[in-house]
Structures are given as structure tokens and as C-alpha cells.
Amino acid sequence: MARFELKLPKMGESVAEATITNWLKEVGDKIEADEAVLEIATDKVDSEVPSEVSGVLVEKLFGKDDLVQVGQTIAIIETEGDAASTPAPEVAVIEKTIAAVQESVSAPAPTAVDFSTSEQFLSPLVKNIAKEEGVSVAELATIQGTGKEGRVTKNDILAYVKNRTAAPVAQPVVASAPTPVAAPVAVAQKAAPVSVNGGDEIVEMDRMRKLISGYMVASVQTSAHVQSFIEVDVTNIVKWRNKVKDAFEKREGEKLTFTPIMMEAVAKALKDFPGMNISVDGDYIIKKKNINLGMAAALPNGNLIVPVIKNADQLNLVGMAKAVNDLGNRAKAGKLKPDDTQGGTYTVTNVGTFGSVFGTPIINQPQVGILALGAIRKVPAVIETPEGDFIGIRQKMFLSHSYDHRVVDGALGGSFVKRVAEYLEAFDVNRDF
Numbered sequence: 001m002a003r004f005e006l007k008l009p010k011m012g013e014s015v016a017e018a019t020i021t022n023w024l025k026e027v028g029d030k031i032e033a034d035e036a037v038l039e040i041a042t043d044k045v046d047s048e049v050p051s052e053v054s055g056v057l058v059e060k061l062f063g064k065d066d067l068v069q070v071g072q073t074i075a076i077i078e079t080e081g082d083a084a085s086t087p088a089p090e091v092a093v094i095e096k097t098i099a100a101v102q103e104s105v106s107a108p109a110p111t112a113v114d115f116s117t118s119e120q121f122l123s124p125l126v127k128n129i130a131k132e133e134g135v136s137v138a139e140l141a142t143i144q145g146t147g148k149e150g151r152v153t154k155n156d157i158l159a160y161v162k163n164r165t166a167a168p169v170a171q172p173v174v175a176s177a178p179t180p181v182a183a184p185v186a187v188a189q190k191a192a193p194v195s196v197n198g199g200d201e202i203v204e205m206d207r208m209r210k211l212i213s214g215y216m217v218a219s220v221q222t223s224a225h226v227q228s229f230i231e232v233d234v235t236n237i238v239k240w241r242n243k244v245k246d247a248f249e250k251r252e253g254e255k256l257t258f259t260p261i262m263m264e265a266v267a268k269a270l271k272d273f274p275g276m277n278i279s280v281d282g283d284y285i286i287k288k289k290n291i292n293l294g295m296a297a298a299l300p301n302g303n304l305i306v307p308v309i310k311n312a313d314q315l316n317l318v319g320m321a322k323a324v325n326d327l328g329n330r331a332k333a334g335k336l337k338p339d340d341t342q343g344g345t346y347t348v349t350n351v352g353t354f355g356s357v358f359g360t361p362i363i364n365q366p367q368v369g370i371l372a373l374g375a376i377r378k379v380p381a382v383i384e385t386p387e388g389d390f391i392g393i394r395q396k397m398f399l400s401h402s403y404d405h406r407v408v409d410g411a412l413g414g415s416f417v418k419r420v421a422e423y424l425e426a427f428d429v430n431r432d433f
Contacts, residue, residue, distance in 0.1 A: 028056065230417050298331065304330055306341060376395055
């Protein structure tokens with residue numbers, strides 16, 4: 001018999017940790033190779049962790065809602081055979097984390113901490129960091145947690161340790177004295193609202209909605225949002241799509257929507273205006289080499305997510321349509337992978353799907369722009385001809401461009417959305433697909 005360590009696999013660029021949302025197997029259960037053992041959630045998508053071997057689950061090293069780092073051992077599976085077991089990396093990971101903190105700050109000497117008196121839920125990783133850094137139970141009660149239900153996460157305690165050392169504030173006195181105030185304050189902040197008249201329904205946000213809420217507030221607080229709007233005549237695009245959509249589906253096995261046509265125009269405009277294909281990191285501007293278009297898509301629970309079309313400027317219309325349909329369908333089915341949501345350099349959202357004429361979307365950090373596509377409507381319009389002007393019925397839509405005024409001025413932001421409009425209005429009705 002051998003012991004196999006099931007580790008949290010790498011889930012894509014920039015994804016360093018995940019939260020365990022559900023164990024699909026219990027200790028003593030038999031597991032087949034490639035069978036899912038548990039479900040995890042990153043800040044972008046939910047996914048499953050399969051076993052690489054067949055065997056019996058003999059130990060779970062983390063519980064539900066625990067935060068796990070990429071590469072950490074999650075569980076031990078006993079297998080038949082002589083495969084050598086590898087040393088568990090949890091202690092090594094914790095030691096590296098603590099060492100990184102100690103390199104930048106001079107931490108107080110470790111002291112024994114008894115967690116039996118704490119009413120807080122603390123993950124094994126947080127407890128170990130607290131022990132090594134000498135953070136008392138009373139101090140932990142004062143840390144405002146950012147995890148689920150206000151739980152203290154690894155980042156919370158590391159930030160606390162860093163700030164405590166950088167700016168000491170008579171912490172030992174607070175820690176050693178009775179703390180009748182600290183615990184009640186924390187409880188009061190976490191208390192659920194109560195219906196006054198008894199008829200209101202109070203529902204806690206789900207995990208994804210909490211994350212979205214945090215991202216939106218952070219984006220507004222980070223970027224100086226400003227908008228430009230432009231109306232576009234897309235009559236030629238509507239006529240062309242109506243003419244070719246059946247043949248397109250028959251030949252390619254894909255439906256042809258308006259979205260890939262719009263995305264094609266956006267990708268072209270980003271090549272013309274690379275100043276919109278950037279990100280901001282503090283006081284630095286990062287000019288992106290690749291054009292990776294994010295597209296807002298609906299999840300099964302009604303929330304939105306932004307999967308990314310990589311190297312969108314290199315795709316023809318057929319390739320763009322297949323990419324849009326694939327990501328959209330997998331988003332609706334909850335089958336997106338972490339890599340599908342990474343690396344976006346600019347985002348497009350179709351508010352017209354819900355009947356909106358235009359909108360003012362919030363920037364997807366650390367990008368500097370996002371384009372909202374409004375609903376296509378039949379409207380009366382002035383048509384200019386060599387013989388004179390007349391009124392006719394045209395298909396029009398609004399483009400709403402939100403951009404970060406810290407690094408994008410009105411000339412660039414307005415010129416970019418105008419170029420998108422020019423590409424759409426110049427659409428060739430005789431083109432092939």
C-alpha cells in the first residue's frame with residue numbers, strides 16, 4: 001500500500017489559491033482515477049479537483065470553506081502498489097509564507113497561543129501563522145475578516161502582522177487586558193438585518209455576488225470613470241446577417257449572432273489605438289502585446305462572468321463566432337475553466353440583450369476601458385444622397401464607452417469608440433463569412 005498526496009492543481013495564470021466549497025468524497029470512500037474528489041472556487045470560476053489515482057480516501061487535510069494554496073496537499077489517498085509517498089507540503093508552504101513576512105518586517109517573538117477559547121472559525125493556515133507570529137486570540141478578534149461570513153483569511157492576518165510591526169500601538173496591553181468590547185463589535189458588524197414589518201424577505205448574497213460586489217466597488221474607487229457615447233447605423237450589418245445566417249449555421253454548425261461582428265470591429269480598433277489596450281499597475285502603464293477581449297456572459301445563477309477570447313485580432317469572423325458561442329455556452333452550463341477568465345486586456349458587454357439602449361459599465365480592473373453594446377432599434381433617420389436628404393427607417397444602436405480618465409483622456413477614449421463605429425458602418429454587405 002502507498003499513500004498518494006492529492007494537491008491543489010495549478011488552475012491558470014495568476015490563480016494562486018482556491019476555497020473548498022464541497023467535499024464529494026468522505027474518508028473511507030473508494031475513488032477511481034479521474035473521479036472528482038471535491039469542489040473548489042476561485043475568485044472567477046467554480047471547478048472540481050479529480051484524483052490522479054485509484055484508491056481509498058484516508059485523510060482530508062482541509063475542511064469546507066478553507067482557503068488552500070496552489071500546490072498544497074488537500075487529501076491523502078491510499079493506493080495499492082509501491083508508489084513512494086512524498087512529504088506533505090503544508091508546513092513548508094506555511095514556513096515560506098511566514099519567512100516572506102519576516103523578511104520585510106521584524107516580527108515579535110512567537111508565543112504559545114491557545115485557540116480553544118476562541119469562538120471564531122480559523123483555518124489551519126491562519127492558526128499556524130498566528131502561532132508563529134504570536135498573535136493572541138484577543139488580537140484575532142479585532143481583525144476585520146474579508147472571508148466568507150467575515151472569516152479571517154491568510155491575507156487578513158498577514159496584513160495585520162505587517163501593520164502591527166510597522167506601527168506598534170501598545171498591542172500587548174490590549175491583548176493582555178480583558179476585552180469586553182472587541183468581540184461584541186465584531187458580532188454587531190456581522191449581524192444579519194431584521195425585517196421591521198415581518199413581511200420582508202432577507203437573503204444573504206451568494207459567494208459570487210459578494211465577489212462581484214467587491215470588484216465593482218474596488219473598480220469605482222480605483223479608476224476615474226468617464227463615458228463617451230456614439231450612435232451607429234448598423235443597417236448593413238442587420239441585412240447581411242439576415243441574408244447569411246442560415247447558410248452560416250448550415251456550413252459551420254454555429255449560430256451567427258451580432259456579437260462576433262461587434263467583437264471583430266473592437267479588435268480592429270484596438271490595433272489602431274493600442275493606448276486602449278493597456279493596464280495600470282500603480283504608477284506604471286503596461287502596454288499589452290496581445291489583444292484579449294473579455295465578453296460578459298451569464299452564469300446559470302444569473303450572475304455575470306467575463307470569459308476571454310485570446311488573440312481576438314487574429315481571428316476571422318468564423319473563428320470569432322465559434323469562440324463567442326463556445327465561451328457563452330460553457331458559461332451558461334457552468335463549465336468554464338479558470339484559464340478562460342484570465343488575461344483579458346479589454347472588455348465588451350452587451351446590455352442590449354436586456355433591452356437597454358445604452359449603459360455606463362464599470363471597468364474590469366486592471367483594464368482601462370469597457371464597451372457596452374446597446375439594443376439595435378428601427379428608428380427614423382435623415383439619409384443623405386446626391387439627390388438630397390430624406391427620412392428613412394434605419395437600424396441603429398448606441399455604443400457606450402467607459403474608460404479610465406487617469407490614463408485615457410477624452411481624445412483617445414472618444415476616438416477609439418468612433419473608430420469602432422466607423423468599422424461597423426462601413427461593413428461590406430457583399431463580404432463572405
